[in-house]
Amino acid sequence: MNKWFKIVGLVAIVALGLxxxxxxxxxxxxxxxxxxxxxxxxxxxxTGKEIKKTIKEFEKExxxxxxxSNFTYDxxxxxxxxxxxxxxxxxxxxxxxxxxxxxxxxxxxxDITSEVNDWSQKGKISxxxxxxxKINGKYVGIPYESTVRAYLTHETTFQKAGAAVPTTWEDLxxxxxxxxxxxxxxxSFAGKGVREPQELLVYLAQYGLNIATEQxxxxxxxxxxxxxxxxxxxxxVFQFYKDLISDGIVDKNSATLGWEDTDENFATGIxxxxxxxxxxxxxxxxxxxxxxxxxVNAIPYPxxxxxxxxxxAKPLFVLKxxxxxxxxxxxxxxxxxxxxxxxxxxxxxxxxxxxxxxxWSKDFKKLSDTGVTFPPVTVSNIQQNMIDSLAKVLQDGMAxxxxxxxxxxxxxxxxxxxxxxxx
Amino acid sequence: xxxxxxxxxxxxxxxxxxxxxxxxxxMLLPALIFLAALIGYPLVKVIHDAFYNxxxxxxxxxxxxxxxxxxxxxxxxxxxxxxxxxxxWTLVSVVGEYVLGLGSAILLNKKVKGRAFFRMAIFIPWxxxxxxxxxxxxxxxxxxxxxxxxxxxxxGIIKEPINFLGxxxxxxxxxxxxxxxxxxxxxxxxxxxALQAIPDDLYEAASIDGAGKFNQFLHxxxxxxRSVSLVIVFxxxxxxxxxxxxxxxLTQGGPNYATETLPLMIYRYSMQKFDVGAASSLSxxxxxxxxxxxxxxxxxxxxxxxxTIS
Numbered sequence: 001m002n003k004w005f006k007i008v009g010l011v012a013i014v015a016l017g018l019x020x021x022x023x024x025x026x027x028x029x030x031x032x033x034x035x036x037x038x039x040x041x042x043x044x045x046x047t048g049k050e051i052k053k054t055i056k057e058f059e060k061e062x063x064x065x066x067x068x069s070n071f072t073y074d075x076x077x078x079x080x081x082x083x084x085x086x087x088x089x090x091x092x093x094x095x096x097x098x099x100x101x102x103x104x105x106x107x108x109x110x111d112i113t114s115e116v117n118d119w120s121q122k123g124k125i126s127x128x129x130x131x132x133x134k135i136n137g138k139y140v141g142i143p144y145e146s147t148v149r150a151y152l153t154h155e156t157t158f159q160k161a162g163a164a165v166p167t168t169w170e171d172l173x174x175x176x177x178x179x180x181x182x183x184x185x186x187x188s189f190a191g192k193g194v195r196e197p198q199e200l201l202v203y204l205a206q207y208g209l210n211i212a213t214e215q216x217x218x219x220x221x222x223x224x225x226x227x228x229x230x231x232x233x234x235x236x237v238f239q240f241y242k243d244l245i246s247d248g249i250v251d252k253n254s255a256t257l258g259w260e261d262t263d264e265n266f267a268t269g270i271x272x273x274x275x276x277x278x279x280x281x282x283x284x285x286x287x288x289x290x291x292x293x294x295x296v297n298a299i300p301y302p303x304x305x306x307x308x309x310x311x312x313a314k315p316l317f318v319l320k321x322x323x324x325x326x327x328x329x330x331x332x333x334x335x336x337x338x339x340x341x342x343x344x345x346x347x348x349x350x351x352x353x354x355x356x357x358x359x360w361s362k363d364f365k366k367l368s369d370t371g372v373t374f375p376p377v378t379v380s381n382i383q384q385n386m387i388d389s390l391a392k393v394l395q396d397g398m399a400x401x402x403x404x405x406x407x408x409x410x411x412x413x414x415x416x417x418x419x420x421x422x423x
Numbered sequence: 424x425x426x427x428x429x430x431x432x433x434x435x436x437x438x439x440x441x442x443x444x445x446x447x448x449x450m451l452l453p454a455l456i457f458l459a460a461l462i463g464y465p466l467v468k469v470i471h472d473a474f475y476n477x478x479x480x481x482x483x484x485x486x487x488x489x490x491x492x493x494x495x496x497x498x499x500x501x502x503x504x505x506x507x508x509x510x511x512w513t514l515v516s517v518v519g520e521y522v523l524g525l526g527s528a529i530l531l532n533k534k535v536k537g538r539a540f541f542r543m544a545i546f547i548p549w550x551x552x553x554x555x556x557x558x559x560x561x562x563x564x565x566x567x568x569x570x571x572x573x574x575x576x577x578x579g580i581i582k583e584p585i586n587f588l589g590x591x592x593x594x595x596x597x598x599x600x601x602x603x604x605x606x607x608x609x610x611x612x613x614x615x616x617a618l619q620a621i622p623d624d625l626y627e628a629a630s631i632d633g634a635g636k637f638n639q640f641l642h643x644x645x646x647x648x649r650s651v652s653l654v655i656v657f658x659x660x661x662x663x664x665x666x667x668x669x670x671x672x673l674t675q676g677g678p679n680y681a682t683e684t685l686p687l688m689i690y691r692y693s694m695q696k697f698d699v700g701a702a703s704s705l706s707x708x709x710x711x712x713x714x715x716x717x718x719x720x721x722x723x724x725x726x727x728x729x730x731t732i733s
Binding site: 078081084105106251253255257268270388392419 | 691
């Protein structure tokens, strides 16, 4: 008996130790008033330094201790899913707009509608950015960073080619001799990675198309295969991509380049123009020679379409766990204070009263009226479907119409897998 | 404390053998608990989930799935290409690593000037973190500004830059090449240690029998390396086939799934489609494959041991 008592005792001690390890953060939160925040900024950049100051001030004001960890978005995305499965979520995280539908579906984001509505600073936040945080009328996040994509051009390269900055797809496709005159391709696009679906979304939106639209009952569906007019427009978008390569407007390698390559190519002058964000301002310091002639323009659109750009309103998520919700919301709001935003997000703040005087701020903000976002569904696999569809056209030689049909079918399959498909 | 008091205190341990067993169990128990918690539980959970509908996002279809997840994975159009890529990636990598490792080990076993430096330098690729090695190679292989394309075009070897990691014709081969570069030093060091342990007498005896250098290599060196070769080849067959990070850093399975292997498919199922059931069934299939490989290894190893003894 005594022997078994000792063995059971030993097992219990080790098991308790394991349990204590697993729930460390929640017990910390209760006893020492600790809040956990996961951020995502470029290490060494000004944003990180300023955010650390904001956190220190918050700690001073509230008495809470804030445990901050910085990750890339990809890393954080995977970690969140693992934490959710383990029931050990952090309190506040800086996220991407693509996660809104997914986190809502997973049920891990707090509904902060009443807190946002009561928030004194709500009126200072851009309506478009705030609306991007809503699902079925409720807020599941607040925007901490908001920017749109613009069409950046190297003025001197265009002058060398004797070409005007294109405003339409047709202008763009007519620049067939640009490469021979300058040795540089006039345009570029991303064919893989997270940037590709964002670009495709914009070109589709320029024809009034969305990757999935809300149906009666609140669920979503891609309707192209049921609507010949929509399918014809989607086909035109894939044809546009194909023509860009076959007409020598874009390097054929673009079909497999990610955002790291395309941003680098533009910053170093390897490509004459590219649709990207105002974070490229940072490249003025690292590539002063090639970045000094950059102009900010609206993204070219088809003459039978309309202007559109990608609105990237990044949400601060308050996640569901044992920690006091009010404290978590307060920390999230601290990142949205005018002081914090001015210091850390001057060129890309969702606050209407925070704006810089440079082209990276003013010229980008001018384009925000035409911003579009992903629908509030789980887009993780839909993004992969979008990448695959373009690969089928540009690498497998699939006909644009077949690619549009394929994408429509696959998007609906992805929606069905996550119980988000409307009947 | 005298012995009679000790016996009274641990009265239930009457014999010396019982006390020894009790002591061994006590010492092993913490390790066993950790093994059960950290390896046993996840393993059992994966096998369990393989037969259930488990989705990270929705619980509407949760329940027993039978072989449904296995059928779903096998019916996936990416499954057979990924299986083929996994086999090619694993076999070509391991063969390449072995050949390069053996060659470099033989060279480094010779008495040459600067041998200590070369022995140390050859280990560097294996010491570089995977993320650093992967990123560096992807920059070096870039068609627009990569140093490799720059040299190849300037030396007139190729007319225009090759998109090594972005062209479906080159991507898998390039990934395998970079993997061989990274892993062969492990073979070099292991085989070098084995080479140094071969007694000179064997070579002298072979020489007296009239064996030339090639025959000495064939009949003395290779048989002496058999045991260590078996271990490192089988370990690498398993390590390479389950490798995720190196391919992910280099190509993320692209372009257009040209380098997609089974571990990447598992990742996509769980992290992109949130279908933990399908991910678990594919993991279970891989686990089964690896276990069969291990059984084969164990039998082969036992056979070699028996031959050595006899």
